[in-house]
Amino acid sequence: MRHTTPDGPTAQGAADVPTNVYTDRAIRLATTSDIVALVAIENTSFPGDRLDRRRFRYLLTQANSVTFVDVDGAVVRGYIMLLLRTGWRGARVYSIATHPAHLGCGVAARLLTAAERWATAHGCVEVRLEVRTDNAASLALFRKRGYVAFGRHAAYYHDGMDALRLRRTLAL
Ligand SMILES: CC(C)(COP(=O)(O)OP(=O)(O)OC[C@H]1O[C@@H](n2cnc3c(N)ncnc32)[C@H](O)[C@@H]1OP(=O)(O)O)[C@@H](O)C(=O)NCCC(=O)NCCS
Numbered sequence: 001m002r003h004t005t006p007d008g009p010t011a012q013g014a015a016d017v018p019t020n021v022y023t024d025r026a027i028r029l030a031t032t033s034d035i036v037a038l039v040a041i042e043n044t045s046f047p048g049d050r051l052d053r054r055r056f057r058y059l060l061t062q063a064n065s066v067t068f069v070d071v072d073g074a075v076v077r078g079y080i081m082l083l084l085r086t087g088w089r090g091a092r093v094y095s096i097a098t099h100p101a102h103l104g105c106g107v108a109a110r111l112l113t114a115a116e117r118w119a120t121a122h123g124c125v126e127v128r129l130e131v132r133t134d135n136a137a138s139l140a141l142f143r144k145r146g147y148v149a150f151g152r153h154a155a156y157y158h159d160g161m162d163a164l165r166l167r168r169t170l171a172l
Contacts, residue, residue: 001095001130001138001163027114030067030079032060037076038069045097048158065094068114070107077102080111082119082127091119093129096138108141116145120170127170130156130163142166 030038035056042050051059059065059081067081078098082091093115098107119127130153131138147166156163 001093001132026070026072026077027068027110028071030060030069030081032057034069034076034079035060038079041076041079041097041099044100051095059094066115066118068111068118070098070111077105078107078111080108080115082115084122084124089124090126090128091115091124093127109145112141112145116168116170125170126167128165128167130165132157133162133164139164142168 035053038056039051039053042052042056060067064084064086065081066084067079069076070078076099078096080096081094083094084091093112096108096111098105116127127147129142129147131142133152143166145168147168149164150167151165153163153165155161
């Protein structure tokens with residue numbers, strides 16, 4: 001998933017979310033008030049290459065990105081972050097994670113659905129991402145949603161693990 005540093009202007013229209021993205025009322029756009037919860041999810045979900053408070057703040061406020069959270073009242077159960085790039089009609093899943101207390105409850109599936117709907121509504125024709133080759137849960141999540149491998153980055157992660165490149169064409 002993430003590795004390189006994104007940059008660029010704030011995603012145009014990120015706040016202008018079509019209502020059909022929210023067919024599930026547990027999903028909303030992330031704000032800077034979610035940063036503490038996002039860091040907590042991050043620290044319990046990833047062994048390395050973690051996003052810290054500063055990085056989340058940048059990604060939420062300045063990067064060409066959009067982030068959704070899955071919530072139950074005040075509890076943030078998980079998040080997904082998409083990166084966009086000028087001149088490419090696609091979106092990259094930069095990160096997705098579910099708090100360990102809520103694994104296996106459909107949180108990631110809901111987040112991915114919302115992100116794909118947002119991407120489709122904003123003119124994207126495909127979604128891409130990188131996944132560690134040893135991340136069975138993530139590979140299962142994306143393969144089940146129709147993502148297919150189209151390449152590999154050797155020694156992509158901090159510990160030398162390869163990344164599988166996955167993509168899915170969005171229905172327009
Ligand atoms: C990958 C991750 C986001 C899945 O989150 P989740 O909320 O538990 O996933 P869901 O409950 O929505 O499951 C959706 C699908 O993912 C797959 N899946 C999820 N967890 C799985 C597991 N432990 N083993 C195998 N498949 C799994 C299944 O296909 C599942 O569908 P099903 O329940 O109908 O079989 C979560 O394990 C996580 O946060 N891992 C740590 C961070 C990480 O690795 N992020 C991905 C980086 S690429």
